[in-house]
Amino acid sequence: MPHIILIGTLDTKLSEFLYLRSQLQDLSKNSSAPLKITTIDCGRIPTKHEAITISQSDLVEKYGGGDSFDFKASPRGDIIKYMIGCTKACVRELLETDEVHGILSAGGTGGTSLVSAVMREIVPLGMPKLIVSTVASGDTGPIIGETDITMMYSVVDIAGTNAMLRDVLGNAAGAMLGMSIAYEKRMLSQKKLETGENKSRVGITMFGVTTPCVDKIREYLLSNYPVEVFVFHATGHGGKAMERMISESRLDAVLDVTTTEICDHLMGGNMSAGPTRLEAALKRGIPNLISVGATDMVNFGPKSMVPEKYTGRKLFEHNPTVTLMRTTKEECRMIGEFIATKIKDYAKETGNVEVWIPRGGVSIIATPGQVFADEEADAALAEAIKEGLHGSGVKIVEDARDINDPGFAIDMAKSFIKLLYK
The missing domain is CATH 3.40.50.12030 (Uncharacterised protein family UPF0261, NC domain)
Known part of the structure; x- marks a missing residue:
């Protein structure tokens, strides 16, 4: 089974990400090997939960560059830029030290801006990248850039779960699991190709x-x-x-x-x-x-x-x-x-x-x-x-x-x- 990274601002989106995580686990529970999920909190305020693999505090302490950043006094835009830097460094390290087969996120304008920057600049082309976003039905050019990010419109705001949002998030989990399984299989096949004509x-x-x-x-x-x-x-x-x-x-x-x-x-x-x-x-x-x-x-x-x-x-x-x-x-x-x-x-x-x-x-x-x-x-x-x-x-x-x-x-x-x- 693949390794999927969940990235989000969990100070405001914890319940939604827990639902995404549970959907991924439910969809993969009949597999012979367990699905690996790494959940990263890139929010403004530290949040505690057993499902969080890398907390906001971990991000700041390990990847913040050693400088103390004033979250309380800084404008929202500066906070997002700072957390982009921390999250990029974290994801880069994960990609270098572990096998990753997909990255999934959900958020509004701020969360989408943050995670899409990480996906554009750090995650290789070809690896599945999916964002459930409130702005997916608008001008997505600046979000996607020249990459293969997939976006799914949330229909309703990502602010508390409801029947509509559960449908969308459930579909996103299914899409990500399917894409990451296919990606993992392709990577395994490529490793096995020891012979053949180089093109x-x-x-x-x-x-x-x-x-x-x-x-x-x-x-x-x-x-x-x-x-x-x-x-x-x-x-x-x-x-x-x-x-x-x-x-x-x-x-x-x-x-x-x-x-x-x-x-x-x-x-x-x-x-x-x-x-x-x-x-x-x-x-x-x-x-x-x-x-x-x-x-x-x-x-x-x-x-x-x-x-x-x-x-x-x-x-x-x-x-x-x-x-x-x-x-x-x-x-x-x-x-x-x-x-x-x-x-x-x-x-x-x-x-x-x-x-x-x-x-x-x-x-x-x-x-x-x-x-x-x-x-x-x-x-x-x-x-x-x-x-x-x-x-x-x-x-x-x-x-x-x-x-x-x-x-x-x-x-x-x-x-x-x-x-x-x-």
Whole structure:
């Protein structure tokens, strides 16, 4: 049976967590091995109960950094930040010293903020993470980030048990037990795989307007080489997820076909992956082929939500909830400078980096005759990259074809393979 960690603010949620714990125990009582549950209290006020494995006092004394923290005088936000630090240190130690197969929590805004920070920053991708939350039906982007946290809406406030909350918490316990059992089995299976062909793990970035290119690359790689392909949707969180997996050494090489998230970062779009985009692969020095897919566009919501400063710009309604704005010549130069600067500043192995520039169009809608066709803007992007990388030793390939041309995709894949197996 797996090991599940329960984390919560038990000064306000003790009865609810005791119910969660009892549900986990009841659901697993017919198993041949007992379920291991570690209950951590990360509340503001110390709470005593025999079911608590690691008390609030334990957290503060062992993981508080040796500084005395004034809980009474400190604002609520500062208390949450402090307890995040303590809980992160505790969970990190548990993950390093014991086998853990899932983490479960329940809470309101404060508890959700606290535990989600621990899950995002400490718990590895792939391990089950579930939060029953009063804010699960709202904007969960800041809570989940680029991770695989699962959220369940509590329907009613987590303030005393009632029939509705018992149903939700019971479902959460069942979901966590099922996920953690499946995760444990996968981990055991992986440990038993002593033989077999090792596959290189390859990350590829994709957008709707670069899908034909990525599909052709993926088909070529999987048909001819022992690789496992991870496709990341370049929606901001997708780029962050890829960068995280690279940093965690869970990817061996990257075909960064679609770098559109840089546009959103520079121009204030909705799908930015932040200012550190491109850095992880460059810092690790792994094989890294970079292209400029979908750098013709910045993503916004419905047309009415496009910022006023962009009034009069060339806009294209991709669907009722997504409006694309064509990047200008000046903006494309900024994008090219961003790419070149990142490579110059962070590339550990310049010989493992290539930049491919399709001059025939960087997306489906940027080819001649399409709505975002703009030769001057594309030329400014290419020139900025070439100027910025002049003398760097980084291989730059300019090609007359567009990014979704099957031949261009295959040629990129072949060059990538040379990087991967050189």
